[in-house]
Amino acid sequence: MFDFKFDWSKEVECGVEIIDALHREFFHIGRDIEQLLMNECINVSDSQLLNIVCSLRDYASYQIYTKEALMKEYRYPKTYIQRKSLYTLQESILSIDINELGRTPQIALTRLKEDLQTFLFNHILIESSEFGRYLNSCGVH
Template identity: 30%
Template sequence: MFEWKREYETGIEIIDSQHKELFKIANRSYKLLKNDMVTDKYDRVVEIINELLDYCEYHFSTEEKFLIDIKYNKFISHKSQHEEFIKKLRSSNLNDIDDNQDEYLMDILNFFIKWISGHILSKDMDYVRFNNSIK
């Protein structure tokens, strides 16, 4: 459901590769959401949230190191967006997940896809332009 598009490419191999992995996690989440054969998805939803948290922390660390290396002038605001994303994922209420698993998973997916696609197309492309201008 969530397709990687050429417009998401930063031209920075490691970052594009990690962004693609985030889309893979979203697609696995969507498959779970649509799987009517699994009636209790609680454990899997928690696993997805944890996987997303772990991978985002890894990716953000890679991206932030790159931004420091190029002396990106908007590093602090970029890092702040990463921190807000992690904070949102960490605020997951396990009781809310258990009460309505599909709805909760859909909310996480909507938040994630809206954030990641918007972040890549706006904020990440800004540092790409910055990097290209200093070369």
């Protein structure tokens, strides 16, 4: 498994502000997870854990809604690939066992962090980059 820090940089931007804003939020949530893990989840509250899960669920849903609207409007030819990736992330987030997260936050958050890293790496650097170039060619920024 590769590891990277959840630090936003120009290199991960796709060039479409609304999509980059969604991705930045995922990085922000990833950074929150990183901070809890760096502190070995000492004194982590159920509220903090629930907030992470709720934020991930909200942004995954909003990202799907936003990207599907853009794909439809601009007739993106690789819609299936984008949808598959987005729905895989959503399924992963929806399958988070809240009880397990509360019982073993370090183990559950480590797994969640790895899943999020894999998604962000593949999705942002490959799929969203390509989608961004396509939208840029259509005049969307």
